[in-house]
Amino acid sequence: MSTPAAPPLLALRGVSVRYGPISALQDIDLQIQQGELVALLGSNGAGKSTTLRAISRLVKPVAGLIEWRGRSLARTATERTVRLGIGHCPEGRRVLARQSVAVNLELGAYLRRDRRAIARDLQRCYERFPRLGERRSQPAGSLSGGEQQMLAIARSLMGRPRLLLLDEPSLGLAPLLVAEVMAILQQLHREGLTILLVEQNAHAALAIADRGVVLQAGSISLSGSAAELMAHPDLKDTYLGEGEPGDG
Amino acid sequence: MRDLSLLVQMGFGALLALSVYLPLRCGQLSLATPGFYAIGGYVAALLSTRWPALSGGGASYPLTSLALELLLAALVAGAVALVLGRPVLQLRGIYLAIATIALVEILRVLNLNMAWSGGAVGIFGIPQPFDGPAGYALATGVLLALTCWLCSRLEAMRLGRAMSAIREDELAARCMGIPTADVKLIAFVLSAVIAALTGVLAAHFLNTWNARQGSFDASITTLAFVVFGGSRIWLGPVLGGLVITALPELLRPVGDLRLILFGLVILVGPILFPQGVITPEGLARIRAAVRRA
Ligand SMILES: Nc1ncnc2c1ncn2[C@@H]1O[C@H](COP(=O)(O)OP(=O)(O)OP(=O)(O)O)[C@@H](O)[C@H]1O
Ligand SMILES: [Mg+2]
Numbered sequence: 001m002s003t004p005a006a007p008p009l010l011a012l013r014g015v016s017v018r019y020g021p022i023s024a025l026q027d028i029d030l031q032i033q034q035g036e037l038v039a040l041l042g043s044n045g046a047g048k049s050t051t052l053r054a055i056s057r058l059v060k061p062v063a064g065l066i067e068w069r070g071r072s073l074a075r076t077a078t079e080r081t082v083r084l085g086i087g088h089c090p091e092g093r094r095v096l097a098r099q100s101v102a103v104n105l106e107l108g109a110y111l112r113r114d115r116r117a118i119a120r121d122l123q124r125c126y127e128r129f130p131r132l133g134e135r136r137s138q139p140a141g142s143l144s145g146g147e148q149q150m151l152a153i154a155r156s157l158m159g160r161p162r163l164l165l166l167d168e169p170s171l172g173l174a175p176l177l178v179a180e181v182m183a184i185l186q187q188l189h190r191e192g193l194t195i196l197l198v199e200q201n202a203h204a205a206l207a208i209a210d211r212g213v214v215l216q217a218g219s220i221s222l223s224g225s226a227a228e229l230m231a232h233p234d235l236k237d238t239y240l241g242e243g244e245p246g247d248g
Numbered sequence: 249m250r251d252l253s254l255l256v257q258m259g260f261g262a263l264l265a266l267s268v269y270l271p272l273r274c275g276q277l278s279l280a281t282p283g284f285y286a287i288g289g290y291v292a293a294l295l296s297t298r299w300p301a302l303s304g305g306g307a308s309y310p311l312t313s314l315a316l317e318l319l320l321a322a323l324v325a326g327a328v329a330l331v332l333g334r335p336v337l338q339l340r341g342i343y344l345a346i347a348t349i350a351l352v353e354i355l356r357v358l359n360l361n362m363a364w365s366g367g368a369v370g371i372f373g374i375p376q377p378f379d380g381p382a383g384y385a386l387a388t389g390v391l392l393a394l395t396c397w398l399c400s401r402l403e404a405m406r407l408g409r410a411m412s413a414i415r416e417d418e419l420a421a422r423c424m425g426i427p428t429a430d431v432k433l434i435a436f437v438l439s440a441v442i443a444a445l446t447g448v449l450a451a452h453f454l455n456t457w458n459a460r461q462g463s464f465d466a467s468i469t470t471l472a473f474v475v476f477g478g479s480r481i482w483l484g485p486v487l488g489g490l491v492i493t494a495l496p497e498l499l500r501p502v503g504d505l506r507l508i509l510f511g512l513v514i515l516v517g518p519i520l521f522p523q524g525v526i527t528p529e530g531l532a533r534i535r536a537a538v539r540r541a
């Protein structure tokens with residue numbers, strides 16, 4: 001006896017996105033189950049950020065379907081996706097530099113009305129990220145790059161997402177900080193959060209992911225379990241374009 | 249009295265500056281303020297000159313009628329802003345500025361050519377609810393105080409925080425779940441209402457109203473208020489509106505030089521104070537200095 005399979009938390013079916021004449025994604029199929037940590041890999045311009053933007057409805061696909069727990073998001077506004085439980089932590093951190101750390105975090109909970117639970121989450125956030133707690137009244141612009149990345153992640157968590165879309169959290173961070181960020185993501189994953197992690201740092205991402213998907217020029221060219229991808233001989237050279245001439 | 253009249257005009261300047269400030273508070277450079285100011289003035293001029301029932305029997309125009317004009321002007325301008333805001337606010341930066349200037353121009357040309365708005369001559373003989381400038385100063389002062397109160401409350405409200413977030417980083421604001429289009433629209437409507445209310449008082453104060461009241465020049469002047477005073481906190485536009493309106497009068501003793509001096513102030517202000525004369529940081533520094541003293 002088997003119960004009918006629950007729909008995946010998120011499903012992309014044949015999704016294509018264009019920016020005017022430029023085709024950024026073609027016919028993407030991707031499913032994410034509750035509780036998974038999926039790494040979305042690819043070189044510059046492969047369409048990783050665009051995939052996340054399509055999921056959070058910052059861009060509208062020209063074809064295909066995006067479903068959240070079996071329901072189409074075709075008519076959903078971005079603020080509504082946040083309400084549904086899709087948290088998008090965009091590329092480049094994008095903390096509000098002039099606002100304090102605390103205001104940034106409170107804005108992450110903008111759509112929530114449960115003041116007491118927000119206060120509790122804020123407290124928990126300062127426990128998870130002690131350095132944010134120490135700097136809570138400083139302007140976010142005065143934080144170091146690593147601290148700003150932590151703030152960006154913490155701010156997304158304040159919206160209590162069921163699915164966290166993370167766009168290159170390791171960008172511009174020293175190796176030690178990359179490890180620290182990945183450890184936090186691993187911890188969140190263990191606590192049950194579903195994560196779609198966009199990374200160019202394939203090694204760091206696959207080390208904590210359940211499985212990985214590689215984008216190349218807007219199409220999925222390779223996918224498999226994290227272990228399979230790690231062991232794949234051509235991953236770096238062919239798929240992530242790191243072996244191209246002139247690339248050092 | 250000349251001085252009280254100047255005070256009234258300074259109050260109008262501060263109100264119009266706040267009307268420009270509100271959309272700017274969420275990063276929207278809208279120059280539509282004079283258009284809504286003109287709408288407010290026409291509502292007042294038409295109602296008070298063409299609708300005898302409003303004039304009452306007494307010597308001066310009833311304050312209740314003035315209140316009715318204010319209400320109707322707010323509704324008309326708010327409705328126009330609500331309808332135009334959706335499409336117009338999809339434009340960004342300089343494109344929004346140009347589109348709103350175009351709106352003001354379209355409105356001006358319409359008013360210039362319509363029979364009901366008095367054409368080029370406009371509408372005159374607008375009745376007086378107050379005996380002299382003192383009454384206008386009081387009414388303008390009350391409206392200004394209320395608007396300042398609203399703007400200062402905004403800094404502590406969710407809406408105000410959402411506006412700041414949009415101004416700083418619209419994409420980040422959207423990712424936080426802020427309904428950016430709605431917030432911008434609210435700011436635009438509030439801006440229109442403030443401008444229209446000011447227009448009602450101005451029409452009575454000036455006694456006459458015509459298409460020149462809402463022009464391209466006025467768009468630039470109201471923008472200068474905010475550039476000079478600063479647009480990061482409500483006190484900035486208020487100061488800008490007060491000072492820049494008063495300046496030509498205050499400089500009258502220097503004769504022909506005054507226009508040059510006026511231009512210099514507007515030119516040098518942004519060079520010395522790129523964020524405007526008043527900034528939150530500057531205010532904090534002043535507050536700290538006062539506490540130490
Ligand atoms: N706003 C835009 N307008 C036009 N083209 C765009 C826009 N954003 C992205 N593109 C193009 O779409 C393609 C995919 O871009 P995307 O940002 O999704 O890549 P990415 O995989 O996130 O790259 P990176 O690793 O550099 O962040 C690229 O060719 C890019 O030039
Ligand atoms: Mg990207």
